Amino acid sequence: MTSPTPDGEPGASGATAERPLLQVVIASTRPGRIGMPVGRWASEHARAHGAFEVELVDLLKVGLPMMDEPNHPRLAQYTKEHTKAWSATVSRADAFVFVVPEYNYGCAPAIVNALDYLYHEWTYKPVGFVSYGGVSAGTRGVQMLKQVVTTLKLVALPEAVSIPFVQQLLEDGVLRANEVMDEAMTTLLDELVRWAGALRPLRAASAPAGL
Ligand SMILES: Cc1cc2nc3c(=O)[nH]c(=O)nc-3n(C[C@H](O)[C@H](O)[C@H](O)COP(=O)(O)O)c2cc1C
Numbered sequence: 012m013t014s015p016t017p018d019g020e021p022g023a024s025g026a027t028a029e030r031p032l033l034q035v036v037i038a039s040t041r042p043g044r045i046g047m048p049v050g051r052w053a054s055e056h057a058r059a060h061g062a063f064e065v066e067l068v069d070l071l072k073v074g075l076p077m078m079d080e081p082n083h084p085r086l087a088q089y090t091k092e093h094t095k096a097w098s099a100t101v102s103r104a105d106a107f108v109f110v111v112p113e114y115n116y117g118c119a120p121a122i123v124n125a126l127d128y129l130y131h132e133w134t135y136k137p138v139g140f141v142s143y144g145g146v147s148a149g150t151r152g153v154q155m156l157k158q159v160v161t162t163l164k165l166v167a168l169p170e171a172v173s174i175p176f177v178q179q180l181l182e183d184g185v186l187r188a189n190e191v192m193d194e195a196m197t198t199l200l201d202e203l204v205r206w207a208g209a210l211r212p213l214r215a216a217s218a219p220a221g222l
Contacts, residue, residue, distance in 0.1 A: 026064040031105030031207045033063035033200075038111040038122035040071040045143060045177055050110040052186040053141050053172070056196045057108065062204040066104075070121045073097060077124060084130040087219060094128055101132040106139075106207040107165070108199070113144045113152035118159075126159055134164035135213040137206035139199040141172040148173035166206055170199045 026032035035054040039046030047069075054067040075093055082088045089095050112119055126133065138160055142149030150173050157167045172195040174180065180187050188196075 026103070026105070028208075028211065030062070030064055031204065031211075032066065032103055033057055033106045033108065033203065033207075034066045034068045034101070034104040035108045035110060036068045036122070036125075037070060038109055038119045038125075040119075040121045044071075044112075045181065046110055046112060048181060048184055048186040049141060049143050049174065049177065052188055053108055053110055053196065056188075056193070057200055060197060060200045062200060063106070068100065070125055073100070073125065075121075075125055075128060078127050080128065084128060087131060097125070097128055098132055101129055104136065105211070106137050106203045108139050108141055108203070109156065110141045110143075111149055111152050111156060113142065113147060113149040116151045118152040118156045122156065123159060126163060130163060131217075131219055133160070134217060135166070135210045137166045137168055137203050137210060139168045139170060139172075139203050141174070141196070141199075143174035143177035146175055148175040148177075166210065168199065168202050168206065170195070170202045172196050172199060 035050055035057060037044075037046045037050035050067060050069070054065050057063055057065045075097060080090060080094055082090070087098070089098060109122060111122060114120070140153045140156070142153045144152075150171075153171065153173075160167050172192055174192060177186075180189070
């Protein structure tokens with residue numbers, strides 16, 4: 012697989028059953044977002060963990076408009092180039108980490124929009140959450156998102172990285188992770204690799220032609 016990733020990195024050519032592809036998806040798209048340093052930390056940690064090929068997927072660069080497909084995503088009859096490109100990106104993943112803030116005690120809109128565009132591309136894949144914010148660490152946004160992802164047959168893991176008071180951990184635009192975060196991320200990745208392997212046969216049995 013050599014197509015470029017949405018953050019401009021080279022495609023993950025080495026993804027195999029033994030070394031699955033993890034996409035770290037940055038859900039926040041606003042200027043100055045903290046999602047970018049948190050996403051960079053999460054993807055660097057995942058690369059160092061070693062079990063996955065890793066792509067950093069930036070929804071700002073993916074650039075989806077508000078849902079504009081006429082057909083239900085289950086039909087996979089996409090009419091727009093941006094949907095076909097997004098379908099190709101998500102199709103190649105075996106597992107996800109969603110890096111999410113909390114907006115008004117709910118989830119950031121870009122990630123819901125990006126989820127709604129597709130169906131089969133998500134099914135039978137595990138997703139873990141890295142959330143951040145103030146005292147709540149973005150956890151209310153995660154809870155709301157879980158209702159959406161399970162409808163798409165993504166398997167939402169209970170293990171998570173929840174980062175409270177994230178502002179205090181930023182230095183010159185870089186997230187300085189503490190030991191608790193590092194340990195939680197390792198635990199999440201260990202579980203993701205187990206679930207990615209366990210769910211692989213279900214994906215093989217259910218994938219429509221062309222996806
Ligand atoms: C529209 C909006 C709503 C927000 N609502 C919450 C909230 O409900 N709870 C919270 O802890 N922080 C909230 N915040 C503060 C965010 O945690 C903080 O701005 C964080 O940096 C957002 O992530 P981002 O920078 O990646 O977009 C909100 C921020 C914005 C812009």
